[in-house]
Amino acid sequence: MIPTGLPPAVHADLSRVIESLGMITPRWNARILITLAGQPLRYTEIKSRMPWLHDGQLHPKLRRLSDAGLVERTEHGVRHVTYGLSARGRDLIPVLAVIAVWGDTHLEKPAPTAAGAQPASTVQDIEDSLVLISYRHATPILWSLQARGTSSAKAVAADAMPGHGLSAVYPRLRQLVDDRLVDTDEAEADYRLSPPGQALAPVYRALSAWAAGRPLSDAATHPVWGHPPAPSQSATGMWASTTAKTPPAPQTTPAAQWRAGDLFSHQVPARAGAPAGGHRR
Structure with missing residues (x-):
């Protein structure tokens, strides 16, 4: 960690979220x-x-997901084994559903290149969203900016990358700017969350609740992402506010409505003026 x-x-709290991202972000895990x-x-x-996965790829992934407590392997008899989701x-x-909503709204959509070209699926939105926030130090930096509001690179580095030289934080910040999760001025003197970065609040609230074993209905009370970004301020006392009034959590797609066919062939609805988020891989 x-x-x-x-x-x-x-x-x-942040450590649990990063650990959770480490379970689900590796390629194809969300699809499985x-x-x-x-x-x-x-x-x-x-x-x-998932015919593109060879046995040498699928078997280890199922084993690691089982070791992580997300998948259960059940032996019904000789040569009859099934894999299913554990309670965890x-x-x-439902957390993946929240991530899908953010990705569908904020990720750049590839332009059609040929007649009949398929739009990105919901599961691809999930995978691409996870890649953006799992980039090394991305989530700690985003948490720091959410709590501080507009901040200098030095302040962000002290929160997210202690022990590193100040020069080490700039490539991470520039990557987040390129991914459109962070905004900065022309001099790169101050940084702040962009609108898509601020819109990650439901994602981080859901991940935090799941990682701590709490129901998602408790997510709106999150001490960092459960309230609007703080105005620019000094570090003194900035982490103390945990009781700010919060708006209701946004509606998300119930898990019961998700079907495998829908997830892999999701038709992206037209959204006039939707902000573009980070890049697809």
Whole structure:
């Protein structure tokens, strides 16, 4: 776990979120979890839904997801084994739905290149969103900017990258600017969350609640992401405010409405003027 200069309670919460991202961000993990969301499947049934994965790729991923407590392997008899979501894995599906909403709204959509070209699927929105916030030090930097408001690179480095030289934070900040999660002035003297970066609040609230084993209904009370960004201020006392009034959590797609076919062939609705987020991989 990367060190931070955040208060212990905030650091512990952030550490759980980063650990959770480490479970679900590796490529194809989200697709495997979503594939198993409907019912337990045999290995050959999973393989048929993800034919691009060789046995040498799928087997280790199922094993790691089982070791992480997200997937359960059940032996029904000789040569009859199924894989299904554990209770922990089932609780993660609504979190993925929140991530999908952010990705559908804020990620850049690829322009059609040929007649009949398919738009990005919901699961691709999830994967691409996870890549943006799992980039090294990205989440600690975003948390620092959410708490501080407009801040200098030095202040952000003290929160998110203690022990590194100040020069080390600039490439990370520039990457987040390129990904359109952070805004800065022309002199790069101050940094702040962009509108898509601020809109990550439901995502981080949901991840924090899931990581701590709390219901998502408790997510709106998050001490960092449960209130609007603070105005520019000094570090003194900036982490103390945990009781600010919060708006209701936005509506998200219920997990029960998710079907595997919908997730892999999701039609992106037209959104006039929707802000573009980070790049797709």
